Amino acid sequence: MTAARSVGLHRVIEPAGVLPQAALRLDPSPAIGPDEVRVRVRRLNLDAASFRQLAQRHGGDGAAVRAEVLGIVAARGKMQNPVTGSGGMLIGTVEEVGPESPLKVLPGDRVATLVSLTLTPLAIADGLRDWDGRSEQVPCDGHAILFARSIVAVLPDDLDPELALAVFDVCGAPALTDRVVRGQAPGPVSVAVLGGAGKSGSLALAAARRAGARTVGVVPTEAERDRLAAAGLADAVALADARDPVAVAAAVTGALGAAATVTVVCVDVPGCEHGAILATADGGTVVFFSMATSFAAAALGAEGLAADVTMLVGNGYVPGHAAFALDLLRAEPAVRRLFEARLGSRLGH
Template structure:
């Protein structure tokens, strides 16, 4: 394929097809549509895609949108994902604004690329599908639309400032993909706990999920004294406890609806709180107030859910006179991919829990 000769920008601005807004071209994540031509600019990389991992909040919203009488129309759900990618040139759910990430094999590397990738590398992208030019070539024919992991065939483009990790050979691809999809959460949890709250109490809301279980393990690594895992149902609690899965992860597992502010506060306090660090990893809206109430004065709340309303969090903290620091988990911390994979290798309880969910 002939290389592009017009200038590129490492952020991907050259791929944005939107008209300028107030004189400025939006970044790819904020753009309505991206240029998906397969020919590369010098600093780009093209990936042959084999699997997408949709963001959990996005997938749940799509299920709700296509549910009727307790049954989800999986064909309609699949068709909507195909349509989103075809119309936008990327996977960005118009309702949640979120996307996911992908796994594939490097097809071509531009001569000026600094990502350290080689043709033939099997990689997982560590940037969102909301800013990744993407083409689906098989209509998602092999996807049953029952899982966030989507087998497919197509290609994607990485920019000069994109991030990707070469997949490890010692872990199954579905497991690696699940871990790398949320690898920013444990890395930031470790940093916050280690730097400010070693020896403190950490509560993880959504502890039975991918990011939640990894965040518990990271807090343990960082020296937290007491770990509280919050889950929404007894079934989730049973999954954490079954076969010793909670061993080494949480000192207390409690059931509470994170949308019920008082119930979440009371559950965390009875389990040994309030928390010095509260990590929110659930994919439903309305959990901001409860997380703030469950956190001690001068504590920190880390929001990792794309369902979070950050205006609700800010105004809620103000209205509650809560002296807490609130952080937005942006998905990137240096070394986050290697650290998350290492957690899975070192913590059998985390690996078993993730494999149960994938299975």
Template sequence: MSLPTDVRTGDPTGLHRVLDDRLVLPQAAQRLDARADLWPDEVRVRVERLNLDAASFRQLERKHTKYGETSGDGVRAEVLDIVASRGKMQNPETGSGGMLVGTVEEVGPESPLGLAVGDRVATLISLTLTPLVIEDGLSGWDGRSEQVPCDGYAILFGRSIAAVIPDDLDPALSLSVMDVCGAPALTARVVGEYAARGQDPTVVVIGGAGKSGSLSLAAARRSGAGRTIGLVPHDAERDLLDEAGLADVVAVADARDPIALRDAVTAAGGPADITVVCVDVPGCEGGAILSTDEGGTVIFFSMATSFSAAALGAEGLAADVRMLVGNGYVPGHAAYAMELLRADAGVRSLFERRL
């Protein structure tokens, strides 16, 4: 396919694909140029499946639910409209997107990604900055799950990240793991920092039975946590997490209720030295801060987090805690998450239940 003749100069961050009047990075852009022609360092992927991030899908699901019944047609139509109008999948309410699985169909001559035509890959960057075109109207998706069968194409930039999917795993399972692989890698790094100082930290994972939560619990234990506490919202998830054996203690509380969350963590052996927030609902900042000991660390991995609420909440509580934003990228994060999945039967069982 011929290279674009556009006067814009290609940039490894994808600036040349931004169609806004002002210069912004692709993630912040309102519209991206999703033409199929490649700039020299780009890669085009034939898309097989999208994985909408949890916060985005839950918002769409709530918006299109009436009298307790979700309209899958409504969810599907809105996703199609977002992609068609923006040239990418970025929920305007949550600002988040997800990731995708597909097969490389063309590689620009200057691409640094090391991919070859025919490679089956999962993108490790957000759909919020990935030019995307859907060509099948999402006819194979009922609008009722985060994983979206899809035919179309996407464009990767010179600074994009993608991982070749392992041959021994179901692609849907690989996609689920890679969608959240930044969480366990950063959890392991932070727990490792404590362990290197001779500490055996108490680690609380809010949303411990979910995808990122279960991987984070496994990573915390492997990296030197002295005690792991999984926090879940109801008894059914407590039973799942108990069965998986990933936490030393499983506690039940509504993470949006700061006092209930603090009390549940305290009763389970807290406060935490490290609190990892992996839930996809807003309003969990205060409880996470209250559950963390002075001098401790809170890692926010939810796209539903309000970072102003976190900062102002910690100030208002006179809480001396370090707060980290999980940005989804740590070197080697995909391989590490896959290793956890293969090595820990509890993690794998929770992921397979959700497929």
């Protein structure tokens, strides 16, 4: 096995020399190499920023959204929204494992990929006929290829596969939140989570509280405020549009009595960088988990505000992140209820 093969360089069609995530086109041919794994795809989970952009572009027309996703995959050999640059992840069944693959899976295992669809060779065989184009989770028949350095998890037997997929999609957020909170200097730690009623936001709140922090969840609507308050995941719930910097800072300081030690951004719309920075105390940390985040806006905004904050980009991977997130879901009934409410009828509820 070569280093180039292990990261999938041999699957890049164009441009030559870049890694699969940066490629314009990948080769999704089903024949696998000695260190690859082929998965029969059963469901895709589009990331929130990508699905929101597609839905808004087509005015909620599900057929048009479905057609665009099919077009992207056919043209690129992977699912990578050309506007947001993001993708999502998938669940499926392992079909074939190369003899040199280091991945701990066997044919027949039901698995979820913990790497982005933006770097996963993918082919769709059914035209997404069972998807109405109106939800992030996409019933699908096709195949995907995993590399030696891909990350994959066997689906737990005690959870509905769609519920597990929703958790795995955002499992990096709570693990990194836990690490950041526990890494703060001695003394009280407060955490503000923008988008606290969403999937990554609710898990981040649960992780922060477990790590001993005082928490506030910031949400944009009264309905989400009431839902999060009823869940009891945060010490306080504040109402503010995450794109309004002054409103966000006022909401956080009003709830906590001071700026937050750590601010975690879990919203799926652009323009939330400055509010997160303004809501964070000097010497504090901002963690961006949104694929809609602009590096330029964050860096230049912090400079313009003379904000002495550390800014982290959540890359979706922390060792043990999948198990950590599943443990939170199992241990926190309120988190599970929020996830199940989002999935709704697809879980038979």
